[in-house]
Amino acid sequence: MYLDHAATTAIRPSALEAYTEAARTLGNPSSQHASGRRVRGIFDDAVAEIADVLGVPRSWIIMTSGGTEADNLALRGIGGRVVGLSTDHPAVVDTVRALGGELAPVDSDGRLDLAATEKLLAAVEGREAAALVSAALVNNETGVIQDLEALAEIASRYGTVVHTDAVQAMAHMAPPDFSKIPLCSITGHKIGAPVGAGLLVADPSVKLSAFGTGGGQQRGIRSGTLDAPHAAALAVALRESAEERKARGTERDELAEFLRESIREMDPRAHFTAENAPRSPHVIHVCFEGADQDAILFLLDQEGIDCSAGSACHAGVTQASHVLTAMGYSDRLMRGAIRFSLGWTSTKADVEALVRVLPGVLEKARAVASNGGKFS
The missing domain is CATH 3.90.1150.10 (Aspartate Aminotransferase, domain 1)
Known part of the structure; x- marks a missing residue:
């Protein structure tokens, strides 16, 4: 009896089929020949599907290996002081600490202390305003839903970008308002896609530094051969999960x-x-x-x-x-x-x-x- 879906959930048959079909298609999606174009078409169609489900332009989608990488892309790529939430996933908490950032406190019910967070975001003598604040939409241990709207309103006073780790949320609630939350991490294995599929929703107006050097794929932020099979599986699982949620x-x-x-x-x-x-x-x-x-x-x-x-x-x-x-x-x-x-x-x-x-x-x-x- 499996009651640990917050850790990972079962792969959906439709997602497995999409992965298998894409994996059987020969070619590098960056190649210009017919085989390459065929694989690139699979990848592009998947990204377009993901963008449609999330309600954002496809240029906002950066495919990753999962939520941890997506969190790191956002926090490390912003190039400034970062603030995280003390109860968030280790991918955020440990990254904030590694970057020398601060962690905002919560109350006894796990809700973000907005007043304390505002003090951490503000510029003070010898310290610039925070470049980014991160708070998970749904906590992965307790299930607490954070008030991202209130956080975004405070962050706007200081020019601070808001990022959310929505990994635990996507199978169970609507995505956040991306007009206010321009950076959002999602992973596939919580919604029925294979492990190894994830993405970062990233408004192009938010300037992120490259995660690594390479071929310049995905706006130069995440270079590397485009992964059509995982993208195809994630697109199917995301669509099916959204329909099932309703x-x-x-x-x-x-x-x-x-x-x-x-x-x-x-x-x-x-x-x-x-x-x-x-x-x-x-x-x-x-x-x-x-x-x-x-x-x-x-x-x-x-x-x-x-x-x-x-x-x-x-x-x-x-x-x-x-x-x-x-x-x-x-x-x-x-x-x-x-x-x-x-x-x-x-x-x-x-x-x-x-x-x-x-x-x-x-x-x-x-x-x-x-x-x-x-x-x-």
Whole structure:
């Protein structure tokens, strides 16, 4: 039973078919002969489709290998001081730190502190105004939705460009307003495309430095042979995901609420994060007080149920959550933090299987915690 769609979701058959068909087409898309033109046509058609779904000109689309690369293109390419959100994905947080930037705080529900952020954006003696501020549209651990409209209004006062990592959002909500958010990272494996497909929406009026030198493809920002198979798969998955979001969004919301209510009934000690903030329903993030996190994951895995402790981007190592730390959570609560997440293949049977075994799992995981983290 797969309940870890926030980490990655299943490849859509249509996306796999598009990838396979494009991969069978011989030719380099930069070559001038017929084979090259044929592959270039596949790539161009895919980019046009992506742009149409997102509602932007195709010149705004820069294909990447995924969300991490897209984040780096934006943050490193802006060529000035950057500000990030303390609860964002490591691709943003670690890049901001590497660039000597600052991280904006959040409240106990994970919402951006707009007043504190404005102080970080402003120019002060010996410091220029921030060139870029980045905040994820949907947090990858808690599902919290940030108020990008309010952030954009503040950023406009200082000439600061707004970037958002929308990786966790695209399968579950409409894209941001690109007239206000000119830089946006998206990845394919969260919406049903293969790993290795992603993009940066980048308004050409925002000047970005080249990520590397090479053949000058993609406005010179991201050189390298154009990847027609991944582009074709991403285009199909993005279109299908957008249509499915409108058709099945209510079904997903009801499934998420069923899981939340079931957990509340079975475990009055369970603490759901960000209860007072707007959230994407596909993420159900809960702290099981007094339970050992690793034991919960191990025991659920033994029952054939996949979930996670949070971000899957730390090389498979469970670490203390920087998200919950920034929200002011105690070690006691963080030790039992678990993320369940729904996706396009989720069914009620998946959730019912979890609900059946979770009471017994929590009982054992609390015994492990009281035994110093050891199974008796």
